[in-house]
Amino acid sequence: MGAFSVPLLIEDRLVGTISTLLCGKPPPDRQEYAAELALVIGRRLAQIQAQCAGRPQVWRDGYGSEQRRRALAIAQVGTWEWEKATGVTMDDVGEDLVDLAGLTPRTWDHRPETWLARIHPDDRTAVVEGTKRAVDTRETFALEYRVLDANNQVHWVEQRGQFVYDESGVAERAYGTLADVTLRRGKLEWLTTLQELHPDPVFAMSMDNRVAWGNMVMRNQGAARGVTIVGAVPWEADEALAELGLQEMLARARAAGGTAITQELQILREPATGAMVAYSARAAQVGEYVTVMLEDITERKRAEEIERARARELWRTLKPKILPRLMAVTVAARHATGRSVEIGGSWYDAIQLSGGRVMLVSGSVTGGGLSEAITMGQLRATVAELAALDYPLAELMARLGESEVVTTALAGDLHPHLLLALYDATTGCLSLVSAAHPPPVLAAPALSPRTSDLHVGPGLGASPLAYEITHVDVPEGSLLALSTSGFTGGQTGGGSLHSEVTRLLQSASTFERETSLEEVCDALTDLVTDENREEDAAVLLSRLTRVPRERMAAWDLPWDPQSASSARRKIVAQVCEWGREDLVFTAELVVSELVGNVIRHTEQGPVRLRLLHLDHDLVIEVYDGSQSMPHMQPIRLMEESGRGLMMIGEMAAAMNGSWGARYTPDGKCIWVRLRQEEKESQGQGPAVPGLLSALEEATAAEE
Numbered sequence: 001m002g003a004f005s006v007p008l009l010i011e012d013r014l015v016g017t018i019s020t021l022l023c024g025k026p027p028p029d030r031q032e033y034a035a036e037l038a039l040v041i042g043r044r045l046a047q048i049q050a051q052c053a054g055r056p057q058v059w060r061d062g063y064g065s066e067q068r069r070r071a072l073a074i075a076q077v078g079t080w081e082w083e084k085a086t087g088v089t090m091d092d093v094g095e096d097l098v099d100l101a102g103l104t105p106r107t108w109d110h111r112p113e114t115w116l117a118r119i120h121p122d123d124r125t126a127v128v129e130g131t132k133r134a135v136d137t138r139e140t141f142a143l144e145y146r147v148l149d150a151n152n153q154v155h156w157v158e159q160r161g162q163f164v165y166d167e168s169g170v171a172e173r174a175y176g177t178l179a180d181v182t183l184r185r186g187k188l189e190w191l192t193t194l195q196e197l198h199p200d201p202v203f204a205m206s207m208d209n210r211v212a213w214g215n216m217v218m219r220n221q222g223a224a225r226g227v228t229i230v231g232a233v234p235w236e237a238d239e240a241l242a243e244l245g246l247q248e249m250l251a252r253a254r255a256a257g258g259t260a261i262t263q264e265l266q267i268l269r270e271p272a273t274g275a276m277v278a279y280s281a282r283a284a285q286v287g288e289y290v291t292v293m294l295e296d297i298t299e300r301k302r303a304e305e306i307e308r309a310r311a312r313e314l315w316r317t318l319k320p321k322i323l324p325r326l327m328a329v330t331v332a333a334r335h336a337t338g339r340s341v342e343i344g345g346s347w348y349d350a351i352q353l354s355g356g357r358v359m360l361v362s363g364s365v366t367g368g369g370l371s372e373a374i375t376m377g378q379l380r381a382t383v384a385e386l387a388a389l390d391y392p393l394a395e396l397m398a399r400l401g402e403s404e405v406v407t408t409a410l411a412g413d414l415h416p417h418l419l420l421a422l423y424d425a426t427t428g429c430l431s432l433v434s435a436a437h438p439p440p441v442l443a444a445p446a447l448s449p450r451t452s453d454l455h456v457g458p459g460l461g462a463s464p465l466a467y468e469i470t471h472v473d474v475p476e477g478s479l480l481a482l483s484t485s486g487f488t489g490g491q492t493g494g495g496s497l498h499s500e501v502t503r504l505l506q507s508a509s510t511f512e513r514e515t516s517l518e519e520v521c522d523a524l525t526d527l528v529t530d531e532n533r534e535e536d537a538a539v540l541l542s543r544l545t546r547v548p549r550e551r552m553a554a555w556d557l558p559w560d561p562q563s564a565s566s567a568r569r570k571i572v573a574q575v576c577e578w579g580r581e582d583l584v585f586t587a588e589l590v591v592s593e594l595v596g597n598v599i600r601h602t603e604q605g606p607v608r609l610r611l612l613h614l615d616h617d618l619v620i621e622v623y624d625g626s627q628s629m630p631h632m633q634p635i636r637l638m639e640e641s642g643r644g645l646m647m648i649g650e651m652a653a654a655m656n657g658s659w660g661a662r663y664t665p666d667g668k669c670i671w672v673r674l675r676q677e678e679k680e681s682q683g684q685g686p687a688v689p690g691l692l693s694a695l696e697e698a699t700a701a702e703e
Contacts, residue, residue, distance in 0.1 A: 076180035120146035156185035253283035318377025328425030332517035344536025345372030362482035390662030443505035486537035602626040
């Protein structure tokens, strides 16, 4: 026994077979007959309507398995197929989907008009037009609309489908799916309501840069300015939006491929108050739209501006304001902010020291923001305080590296850099030391400007080793330029000024052209202005001259008590020669006390006396070979020791002067500066007559 089978095809689709039970293989004519019979059956079955209108034909039941139907039922999705020839919809949507439209298996006749009647009246026109548009464009259509159930409750369904056309282009059939999307639409409506009532503007931009949708805040803002934003290109509808960079922001969002980009915008002035409104814009591409959400950051920006103003004010108070008038040194300086920082750590200073010496300072603190400025101010004050104590440069750098301000800065990831230039106007010697700071440029008359051959050491506090001091003899009239690394934007190695800057320095250093340092500073600032310079920068220019030889006098004195008397005679003669008779008596007492103390309290010579006439100042210096420093001690009533030093200090203070001591390579120097304006001293007696008797007694005791 055997079975002979032929395929049963309906619309070129295999739906089964026609089989015959035989005892053997049928002859060819019988085989042809069976094939023709299957072909006729397939054509006739395609024309037969099902017993129950709208239900799938029996042969179509194989389109999906029972598992598929269960999955569709769980997902609330059904399938449908419409044929023009019958005018009915053959569907497998299930009772749940039919119930959404207020129908039952008994009342649902599978006709499109019956389903259309259950669509919400506000959505019917859109559904009909969407269906016609899909027929005309031959595109897959997707419609979301509302239907009413038996209790007139609203439900949302999504209908998707595709039309099939005959040879003449007429839609003869359609098929697709129907899904319950009420839950999803409920979430979308909640989100839409949330965005609509959001306190900040929210809108969506189409591909042609038109506002497809905007929430209530955005619409109201446009209405307040008399423009309609929705449906228009924003920068065309409102000229005030043209310069905000919206086009660039949209282009960046589209290029980001769904990744949100953020940009701050200064939007329009409020119509009522005229105040600027600042927003943080967050844009991302969603499908064919770019959604933009604006967060109002006006208050935050105002608070930041107040903080920045306070920080700038603090920074201005910490910066050097007016450089002091120095002996034999003329200075000028400039400071420039960086492109990315308003407040920086670059600074400069000039400090007058004793004996016609000047300390020129250039420094920077790298790290960022207000912390830089605060550290800069603290470091500047520390440098000025330690410099006033007349420490040698090597010891001064060591003490700075161990100071609390440097230690705290390094702990906060701030890095202080410093350059000290100590110039002695009486000898022309320039001493330099650098802590990770670019070397200065020295321009001498008739010589090409050059970068000082200076060993650049590590930053402050970065190494326990001593810094190397460089000594240079500079010609009179030389120009010295100290600049931080940000001044030239890193254009040359070691931070030195580039060739154009050195050309200006060379021109300014010549005696033939008397160019003021202020003009040179302006030219340098204009020359090195660089938009790419991130950090701030400072430059300090100084013209170095000498104390005239006729304003200096020096004597070597023997190690003998009689040297005090000899010193007085020399001082009196020299002061009278300079025409400062008003200071003769005071200078005589001071030098007598200083020389007498040196011989009495030290055991090392020789003794050297130097007298300087610096403008209105008279400086008396006594050198010896001992490094034991003098200091004031509390004076007891019945003791005589210590009274002379106290009287010298009070006398110098009364004459707007000062006194002090500093170490030298082979000992120390004790100095007293006296100042008394000549016009005030004419016709007057000694500066502090109340101390005369005491000073005379002290002098007599020394002799």
